[in-house]
Amino acid sequence: MSQVIRISDKLYDRLKSHAEGFDTPANVIEKILNTYEAKGFEPIKQVEQIKEAVNLEIDYSGLSEEQFKKELINSKHCFVTRYYTNGSQDTKHWKAKKFTTESSVSSNLRSGLLRGWREKGIFKAELFF
Secondary structure, three states, X not given: OOXXXXXXXXXXXXXXXXXXXXXXXXXXXXXXXXXXXXXXXXXXXXXXXXXXXXXXXXXXXXXXXXXXXXXXXXXXXXEEEEEEOOOOEEEEEEEOOOOOOOOOHHXXXXXXXXXXXXXXXXXXXXXXX
């Protein structure tokens, strides 16, 4: 059974930029998932047993926070996938234009995209470029 997914025009344009020839949005999404999973990222397992966010895990794409910081300073942006205790997740684009060597990745996240993580039920964040 096919499902209908509503996405923004901006996200659709991003998908379209990865299409070749007769690719459909579904083909592009499948290619992205294949690449994502080939890099060692596994599908999220349901976390229904978690009732509240007690600890916040931050995954810097397998890098140390310092290594990730260097990459972030060069690229000036990354993506952050937030995982919630109710089993849902979302991905946000983090524009880090003013990020410097004196900035802290963790502190910036906790005061921005992860602000109120415990109350929002966020237990994990994965950062990637």
